[in-house]
Amino acid sequence: MxxxxxxxxxxxxxxxxxxxxxxxxxxxxxxxxxxxxxxxxxxxxxxxxxxxxxxxxxxxxxxxxxxxxxxxxxxxxxxxxxxxxxxxxxxxxxxxxxxxxxxxxxxxxxxxxxxxxxxxxxxxxxxxxxxxxxxxxxxxxxxxxxxxxxxxxxxxxxxxxxxxxxxxxxxxxxxxxxxxxxxxxxxxxxxxxxxxxxxxxxxxxxFRPLSMVRDPGLNANEADLALEAALRAATRDALEADAPVCIFVSGGLDSTTVAALAIAEARESGLPEPLLVTWRYPGMECDEGEYTVQLAKHLGVEIASIDVPRSSEAYEPTGPLDFMHEGSFAPLVASVGLLREKDIRVMISGIGADELFITTGFEVEATLAHGDIRRALAFADLSRSSPARGARRLAAALARAVIPAGVREQVWGRRWTERMDSPAWLTPWGRALVHEGRAAKRAFLRPWNDVASQEYLAGELAAGWQGPRMLEQLDISSHAVGAMARFPYLDARVVELFTSLDPAHRYDPEWQKILLRRIAARHLPASIAWRRDKTLFEDFYRHAVYAIEPTVRRLFETSELERLGIAQPGSLLELLRQGRSPDGFQSLGRQICGVLAAEVWLRKWAPHCAHGQGPRL
Known part of the structure; x- marks a missing residue:
């Protein structure tokens, strides 16, 4: 416009x-x-x-x-x-x-x-x-x-x-x-x-910011029933379409719960049942085929299965998604044929559950504020982890509860940003940019810093959840494959209800996503609802990077990040070398994928951009 x-x-x-x-x-x-x-x-x-x-x-x-x-x-x-x-x-x-x-x-x-x-x-x-x-x-x-x-x-x-x-x-x-x-x-x-x-x-x-409603006074049973009602309403709204709808499911808790609620809502409301689609990763540890088979049998539906390609061509940074190379988009590209064949125009996703339901790190002071000392000590984890680490967590919670955020920032602000991890391959100027950015983030979050964890969670959501540009990426990638993505977990009604609940109901020291698990247990096999293991995709991302290693090496040899003065000369090639082994990629994989995405993006935009201020320009 x-x-x-x-x-x-x-x-x-x-x-x-x-x-x-x-x-x-x-x-x-x-x-x-x-x-x-x-x-x-x-x-x-x-x-x-x-x-x-x-x-x-x-x-x-x-x-x-x-x-x-x-x-x-x-x-x-x-x-x-x-x-x-x-x-x-x-x-x-x-x-x-x-x-x-x-x-x-x-x-x-x-x-x-x-x-x-x-x-x-x-x-x-x-x-x-x-x-x-x-x-x-x-x-x-x-x-x-x-x-x-x-x-x-x-x-x-x-x-x-x-x-x-x-x-x-x-x-x-x-x-x-x-x-x-x-x-x-x-x-x-x-x-x-x-x-x-x-x-x-x-x-x-x-005009419509998140509404932070105070604790509605629900007990534990009422809390998960109210959350299920809100999540079902959000899922029902997401199903409203005059064209076929699909849900991408793994064997994990988030997507399978949405799928189960969507099937139930469709059957009760007389809406067409959504098509369930799963991606298979043959020969990789991240393949969750056994759980999707259990899901299909339990719901009485068929699930369309798409094998994620392993050929290097599938991961080259070309085509409609070349502006933000991510290995995870290769499955989407592989799905285009099925989506067009079924005329799918709406994709429902379980994304957002991690950001909403996983603990924020502020549960100790939130439970202290509610007078629940026993649960606060449990969240501090004094017994299962290092006692010294648990004691520091408890002391930090007490400091945040007693000392105003402005005073904390004046005393510890700069030291705090310097203690936080920054990649070793950043130049001093690159680290200075990160410190400056973290200070700006603290300033943005200041209205939430002196209040209980539900308000802090809202601030984190407002400040850009799950890393930079994620919602932008999800929106663009869904349109690039010809469909519109919808996210029931990010419905404002679900978020506002969950963040208003007593932390004692929202979180449990023994189980992540305890409320979501209780909802899932009413609709899914116990083997899915109460899974303790979480599938990690390091092996897939490692394949996505090293399947096109010659391309990645060329990008890193002529690095735009190095030319901007953000990355140290030669450091990115060393990063690529260190990440080649499974153990190396487990610790460095996120950095490698982030650098690769940035290098691809910068090359696409270079003809239209001048460099910002920096020490090596």
Whole structure:
């Protein structure tokens, strides 16, 4: 989308160029339109089998939507429209009737833009959990918004500047602030926020942030029943589509629980049952075929099985996903044939459960705050691990509970960032960038630092869960294979309920994901619900890297990270050598994969970017 200020006319040519950069999102076609200074377009993969024209009401308001609205009956009632109305129509009616405050009702995985020509106002919004990405940039009088940063970097225009701090933070699997991207002046809109442009002025404001409700007073049994109800509602909403739906399942707890709830909801609601799909890794330790066989037998369904390719060609950084090389995308590419054959347009995933249900590290003080000394001591783990380590954990919890975050940062802040691990191959300047980024992250999380663990968890989610760019990657990769991804665990209703519960119910010192296990035990075999082992994918990622070792070596020999001054000369080739053995890859594999993804990304973007400030430029 392009918006031209200063009285200028719309730029449809800019929109055409932007759409050309994200053509992989246009499985079902594209459209362009303009009104005064406003020009927009979209390339869409829809849950419906056709592309509707952009919605325009009688007053000339225009709306474009990426994603989907959940709880349609509630939204339709508030908007005064029938449930059969399209998502853009519901959004326009909601704002027309209630103003921007009406968007507080909005739920779902959605990004949207609304243009009102009568008052010359543009509204762009992103869902509460940030599942649907939205990026923006300003160039002179022009404001541009897109679903991917690639659409904001156009050939023939002045080069963008690389954001070296964001790149360095990504290499340690962190993000400084959720608005940062790898490009200067290209910003991610914060989850649950609006970007409003009105008569030449721009502002960013919250409209549906995470609601931190205090403990509702549920006991342990009530807590897991309430969580199951919320998760079932989220799964039921994710099943709503006019096209076939699939669920990718492993043999692990997260995806199998979603699959079991989805099958149950489909059968009770009369919806078509989703297709269950699993990836097989023949000859690798990460193959979970035995558990998917148990799942299929227990649910009474068939599961489509796809063997993940082992040939080196499958892992070369080429094709629709070359901008962010990850071995885990090879299975997605291998699935394209099946997805197209079955006309799958919606993929439901179990991603998000780890970030939500695994302990945050703040359980000791959270349970102390609730007066549960016995459980606090259990979380400190004084007996099973080193007593000294447990004592330090308990002392740190007491310090966080007693000493305000601002005082802690003044006394220990710099020392804390220096003690945290940074890869040995970073240059001193690279480490300085990481320290600076971690300080920025602490500043962003400061509102959550002096409160119980549920608020800290919300801050971590807001600050970019599961490493940098993960939601962006998931969104882009799903569109690249022609489908729309949906994530029941990241439904705001599920997150808000879980984070409001007493930590004594949410976490257990003996079992990770205790509430999810209790839900799973009602729907899955005990061998899955109460599995203690967790499948690790180091052997697969090692194969994904070393199957294309000549390509990786060429990238590391002419490293962009070294040229930027972030990595030490020759250090990345040594990293690749050390990771060749299984033991070496177990400790260094995440670093190698992160560096490889960064090198591929930097080469793709190099023609459009100038280097940021650094010591070796």
């Amino acid at each position: 392009s918006l031209t200020g200063g009285g200028g006319a719309a730029r449809p040519d800019v929109v055409t160029a932007m759409l050309a950069r994200i053509e992989h999102r246009a499985r079902d076609g594209s459209a362009r339109f303009a009104s005064g200074p406003f020009a927009a377009g979209y390339g869409r993969t829809r849950a419906k089998g056709v592309v509707e024209e952009p919605f325009t009401d009688d007053a000339g308001r225009i709306c474009v939507v990426d994603g989907w609205i959940a709880s349609r009956s509630e939204i339709a009632a508030a908007a005064g429209r029938p449930e059969t109305a399209s998502d853009p129509e519901l959004l326009v009616a909601l704002v027309s009737r209630h103003g921007l405050a009406g968007l507080s009702w909005l739920r779902g995985e959605i990004a949207f833009v609304i243009w009102d020509p009568a008052i010359e106002r543009m509204i762009a919004g992103r869902d509460t959990m940030g599942v649907k990405p939205l990026f923006y940039t300003e160039r002179g009088d022009d404001l541009r918004i897109a679903s991917e940063p690639a659409a904001l970097v156009l050939p023939g225009e002045p080069k963008r500047t690389l954001h070296t701090r964001a790149i360095a933070m990504a290499l340690v699997e962190e993000v400084a602030t959720p608005a940062e991207t790898w490009l200067e002046n290209v910003h991610a809109l914060l989850p649950g926020h609006l970007l409003v442009w009105e008569r030449g002025r721009m502002r960013v404001e919250p």
